Amino acid sequence: MEFITLALAKGRTAKESINLLAKTGIYFADVSNDSRKLVFHDSVNKVKLIFVKAVDVPTYVEKGAADLGIVGKDNIMEARADVYEILDLKLGQCKFAVAGFNGDPLTKKKVLKVASKYPTVAKNHFNQKGIPIDTIKLNGSVELAPIIGLADVIVDIVESGNTIRENGLSILEELDSISTRLIVNKASFTTKSERVHALIHTLQTGLE
Ligand SMILES: Nc1ncnc2c1ncn2[C@@H]1O[C@H](COP(=O)(O)OP(=O)(O)OP(=O)(O)O)[C@@H](O)[C@H]1O
Numbered sequence: 001m002e003f004i005t006l007a008l009a010k011g012r013t014a015k016e017s018i019n020l021l022a023k024t025g026i027y028f029a030d031v032s033n034d035s036r037k038l039v040f041h042d043s044v045n046k047v048k049l050i051f052v053k054a055v056d057v058p059t060y061v062e063k064g065a066a067d068l069g070i071v072g073k074d075n076i077m078e079a080r081a082d083v084y085e086i087l088d089l090k091l092g093q094c095k096f097a098v099a100g101f102n103g104d105p106l107t108k109k110k111v112l113k114v115a116s117k118y119p120t121v122a123k124n125h126f127n128q129k130g131i132p133i134d135t136i137k138l139n140g141s142v143e144l145a146p147i148i149g150l151a152d153v154i155v156d157i158v159e160s161g162n163t164i165r166e167n168g169l170s171i172l173e174e175l176d177s178i179s180t181r182l183i184v185n186k187a188s189f190t191t192k193s194e195r196v197h198a199l200i201h202t203l204q205t206g207l208e
């Protein structure tokens with residue numbers, strides 16, 4: 001039997017994802033927090049696990065470098081990758097929100113300056129509302145942008161709300177709910193149908 005390749009997002013959801021896989025019997029003996037290793041094998045179930053930066057998982061799966069991927073809905077939406085989104089793994093639950101200073105009307109400015117790690121998501125949202133924006137792509141500490149005057153508002157992830165609160169910002173609009181999803185390469189879904197469906201079924205059972 002050939003190995004099937006699963007791309008797993010590094011970062012805050014990695015440990016829980018690996019625990020979920022282990023619960024279903026897909027087990028990688030040498031995975032450890034301290035290791036810098038990026039490729040692991042479950043030779044019983046013939047699954048090859050590759051550790052990929054979260055933002056890159058949709059690309060690996062769309063291009064067929066991985067048959068399946070485990071990644072946040074935020075990264076799937078931003079990448080607009082042509083993949084199948086199959087399961088909600090219910091990990092990494094948070095939501096997208098527009099945040100800024102309370103009382104700042106969103107439409108006062110001619111062109112709203114929006115800072116985000118997710119410029120495509122931000123553009124889509126404000127396009128739908130007919131509000132013209134300039135996006136400023138940042139890679140972290142996005143909440144700084146309105147404070148420093150780099151942007152009027154941000155589009156970012158909110159979970160506990162602590163980061164927003166502790167930086168004197170408020171949620172101005174709540175957008176999509178986010179959680180970790182299982183995605184599948186479209187060709188693999190057909191050509192490796194048996195293996196892919198078995199893995200989907202295994203994960204589904206683990207979620208129950
Ligand atoms: N505060 C949060 N609470 C819950 N889930 C979150 C939170 N922030 C991010 N996530 C989810 O976890 C995934 C991984 O987040 P993480 O911050 O580890 O990735 P990243 O932003 O790619 O990391 P890095 O900061 O190293 O670039 C995100 O894509 C998102 O789906």
Ligand SMILES: O=P(O)(O)OC[C@H]1O[C@H](OP(=O)(O)OP(=O)(O)O)[C@H](O)[C@@H]1O
Pocket residue numbers: 139140141142143156157158159160161162163164
């Ligand atoms: O509502 P909270 O529970 O405070 O979580 C939200 C924060 O978590 C994420 O940041 P992350 O920790 O990935 O740091 P970053 O600034 O480097 O993106 C996100 O971008 C928010 O800043």
